[in-house]
Amino acid sequence: MSGLLAGIFRHPVKGFTPEPLTSVELAPGQGFPFDRIYAVENGPSGFDERAPAFVPKQKFTVLASLPKVAAVRTRYHGASGDLEASAPGAPPFFGQLTAPAGRAAFAHWLAGILGEDAPGPLKVIASPESWRFTDHPLGQVSVINLASIADLSRRMGAELDPLRFRANLYVDGWPAWAEHGWTGRKLMLGWAEAEVFKPIVRCAATEVNPATAERDQDIPKALFEAFGDMHCGVYVRVTRPGRASLGDACTAPQEEPAALS
Missing domain, CATH: 2.40.33.20 (PK beta-barrel domain-like)
Structure with missing residues (x-):
């Protein structure tokens, strides 16, 4: 079949x-290439990139708890590590997620969109090697x-x-x-x-x-x-x-x- x-x-x-x-x-x-290689903490998750271990999705900005996330449109460029993002009523975002400064900038931009729905503090974390932030x-x-x-x-x-x-x-x-x-x-x-x-x-x-x-x-x-x-x-x-x-x-x-x- x-x-x-x-x-x-x-x-x-x-x-x-x-x-x-x-x-x-x-x-x-x-892991699936470039899939769930970043996650956005909604407050400290306890994830340690030196010893990666599973973290429940409730620790992140996900649709299960934050439907407003679906209003954000993102596009990742794997070769450069750049992320484009847009949302209604907000200026577009462009930054490099492979760099700490770029991850911090995206977290700041996203906090302005999610507002009180995501008390945070928001922080973008990157997966080490073949680790994936799967459910x-x-x-x-x-x-x-x-x-x-x-x-x-x-x-x-x-x-x-x-x-x-x-x-x-x-x-x-x-x-x-x-x-x-x-x-x-x-x-x-x-x-x-x-x-x-x-x-x-x-x-x-x-x-x-x-x-x-x-x-x-x-x-x-x-x-x-x-x-x-x-x-x-x-x-x-x-x-x-x-x-x-x-x-x-x-x-x-x-x-x-x-x-x-």
Whole structure:
């Protein structure tokens, strides 16, 4: 059973604008390139770049707690480390996130936009080497089945933008909810091989409309009412390196053979 890779996205600053790609090189243990390599602390998080360890997303400026973040549009230039950002009613920002002064300048600019919603103090922190500020300490790459989003839209009576789910890879052509039960199984993502690590538990971040920056759909509730859990999408770990490009085949795990009686 194969689908096609219909979307590839990175999120250089955790919680902020998804950036579309046409292809990506995936490798074991490397994290998704330029994905969640920065995060903005909303008050001290305890993160130590000399000994990086998982920090809950509630410590950062993320959509789950701050819908206004969706009103900020960002674009990261990986070669230079420069960040462009804009928001309604604010002057544009341009600075180099690879430099401490640039990170401090972005935090100051962002504080003026988020205001009392983010008491802070805000501080932009950078990931060391292959570390990523993902929502799960072992979630390397996130994958969404577009048919599942279409089915959830039908159930809720509203067209849901798949970008609410902030995945790295979006696959078209798999049956809806086929990914349920894939934990521990292998699949191909373009030319890369991966193993499904776990389903993704959805939180209040998905309630925020990425176009309006407002909470308008209770997606976790809808998932629980439909399935008894709040799972949508899967985390995978890359087990064999390869390139994944738009239009590439994404071969789902084969059915396990029935046990002989």
